[in-house]
Structures are given as structure tokens and as C-alpha cells.
Amino acid sequence: MSITVQIPTALRRHTAGVGSITCAAANLDQLFSVLDEQFPALKPHLRDDSGQIRRFLSVYVNEEDIRFLGGSDYAFQDGDEVLLVPSIAGGTN
Numbered sequence: 001m002s003i004t005v006q007i008p009t010a011l012r013r014h015t016a017g018v019g020s021i022t023c024a025a026a027n028l029d030q031l032f033s034v035l036d037e038q039f040p041a042l043k044p045h046l047r048d049d050s051g052q053i054r055r056f057l058s059v060y061v062n063e064e065d066i067r068f069l070g071g072s073d074y075a076f077q078d079g080d081e082v083l084l085v086p087s088i089a090g091g092t093n
Contacts, residue, residue, distance in 0.1 A: 001078040005031065010086055014042040028059065028072040031082065045086065056087035 006020050021038065025031035032053075036043045048054055059066040060083040066074055076082070 058085040
């Protein structure tokens with residue numbers, strides 16, 4: 001089984017510019033473990049101190065919010081495309 005993970009530009013400074021990876025993670029916890037191992041600098045941007053997904057990080061599987069697919073219990077399927085989307089604040093008044 002293989003999934004593709006898209007890493008947005010805002011997080012690529014923590015992945016040495018890598019924009020996507022392919023891996024065999026079965027669920028979100030395994031995926032985060034793979035990312036932690038390959039990109040240690042990315043880890044604090046994915047999970048909080050208690051190991052939970054960061055509040056301002058959205059995860060999409062095939063363009064569907066993972067929260068509506070079962071959250072961290074969702075089992076990835078072969079060919080799934082996962083997109084990590086951090087909330088970015090900013091702008092001017």
C-alpha cells in the first residue's frame with residue numbers, strides 16, 4: 001500500500017524543500033511517525049506536546065477533511081493523497 005503526502009510551501013523550510021513523499025503509513029499516527037523520522041524539524045508543527053494533532057493543522061485525504069472521515073482512526077487506502085494544511089494568519093488592518 002502506498003500513499004502520497006503533499007507538503008505545502010509553508011512547511012517546506014522544515015523538510016529541506018521536499019514537497020511530497022510517498023510512504024506506506026496505514027493511519028495518521030503512522031504517517032506522523034514517518035514524517036517525524038524523515039523530517040525531525042517538522043515534528044513540532046504537526047503535533048502538540050501531548051502528541052495530538054496541532055489545533056491549527058488541517059489534514060485532507062483526497063480533498064476530504066480527515067475529521068469527517070474518522071479523524072486519526074481513518075485507515076489510509078492505497079493511492080490516497082494526503083495534504084497537510086497549516087493555518088496561516090496575517091494581513092494588514
